[in-house]
Amino acid sequence: MGAGFASTERFLAELHEQRLRPGYVFAGDEIFLYERCRKAILTALVPPEMRDFCLSDLDLSEVNIFEALDRARTPSLMAPFQVLFLRNLKTLYTRGSKKEEFAAIEEYFRSPNPQALVLFVADHLRIPADPRRMDMDDKNRYERLRETLGEWCGMVELARVDEADALRWLTAESKQYEIQIDSDAARELVDALGADMMMVSNEFEKLVLYVGEKKRITLGDVETMVLAAKQRSLYELTDAISAKDKVRAISLLHGLLNASDGGEDSAIGHLYMLARTFRQMLVILEKNVRDSRAIWQALWQGFRMPPFAADDLIRQARRYKSRRDLTRALRLIARADMELRSQPPDKRLVLERLVLELASEPRPASGSTAQYAMEW
Incomplete structure (x- = not known):
């Protein structure tokens, strides 16, 4: 995959090779890439039968960062490993300097619980496929994230995917399904949906079901279904x-x-x-x-x-x-x-x-x- 997938591919490689850092920041609002990473984390670290004991989805507008870090620091009696997703990260960057909050984060990551993974979700900023075109406000938000969390956490950029990367994803996904997608069909699917990867992936799954045993997606199929x-x-x-x-x-x-x-x-x-x-x-x-x-x-x-x-x-x-x-x-x-x-x-x-x-x-x-x- 190209640049649009590069950051998430690096994270997935670290996950697969079991060389994870104690924390990561998912920066960006590309929901397709976020869901891809989340699914991989749950598959690797959260057994379905243990989900109630080792998975925490916390909203920082409802739970303060001190409570969230206490949960990460405290070993679970029921599960050998804990995964914590901390949403609404923007609450740490509004109304005041939050010196105590960031001091608590630094204290935790200086001696993190090796049996916990803390994942900050920063979906309040948008990273375009070409980072040079990032909005100035989003640039400032991203730099603030790097300054405050980058020293302790891995940064995973959830940037928008460009057309070329979307086409490469379709080609790779087609091979996984053992199905052929004609080049003009792939191009039309991506163009029609503006390289919105969540929509592309959903429509691709529908097309796979539609063509069935034919095992080939043509331009006509895309025009009919999409x-x-x-x-x-x-x-x-x-x-x-x-x-x-x-x-x-x-x-x-x-x-x-x-x-x-x-x-x-x-x-x-x-x-x-x-x-x-x-x-x-x-x-x-x-x-x-x-x-x-x-x-x-x-x-x-x-x-x-x-x-x-x-x-x-x-x-x-x-x-x-x-x-x-x-x-x-x-x-x-x-x-x-x-x-x-x-x-x-x-x-x-x-x-x-x-x-x-x-x-x-x-x-x-x-x-x-x-x-x-x-x-x-």
Whole structure:
């Protein structure tokens, strides 16, 4: 694997070779890589029958660091080894210097319990695939982690995965399943999902089940299972909405709903994708993107649309006259999301009303929903 997997691969090698340090910091919000490491730790160090006695998942907003370190320091009577995941690490870096807390950490790691592994989860920062493009605030957070914990703990960077690494992962995973994935199919899968590894891995597992004994994933399989029902139809829906074509928009919405189970998760999923698409259009409009070559600079990795949709989305975004029109759409989607989560009697009706409002000319703005605009 390439740079996107390099840090986690080093950690997994240390785990496999039983040369672990007494503590590690998982820095970054790439959930796929975090889950990969967590699963390996549990497999190697936490027998299922001993999980209640040797695994601790602690939230530092609920349990202070002194209690967590006491637990790590105290040998368990029921298990030979302890694994402690300490989440919400950001609480150690807010409101004051926390000198006593960091002094306690230093004291523990000067003489750690050899039968315990302490894992700090720092998912409050984002590390892009190219670290040079890291946000300044995230850079400062990362440096603070290194200064305070780096001397005692191994640093495992959970950086976003780029397209090349995602393709290499697909190739390696296919061999494990003894299945062939065509190169154009792998490329389309990665492009369509913006190299979001959690989504890529989930869709890959579905494709493995779908092709079954055929043992080969083709471009047609990817288009059938991943794109046709989910993304291409969605962009057709936003095209109708941006063109203010209510009849076509409602027809396309019904097509999306009929292709899914129609349940709450499905309805919220459609809303999520609508919100994401309108946010993409907002960035395109604000940065005055006029062609698909410029779109990849305007939209960051993990927030890009598949290549087939780039020109369509630019055209759709340019139908909106101002930022206000797009933020109005995001407010309407946020309101519908709240309505769906409050268990309405008819989820389909909520979505239909939303699409009709999105496809209508704006009315005078109401202040009641403005507070939700930035949540999307």
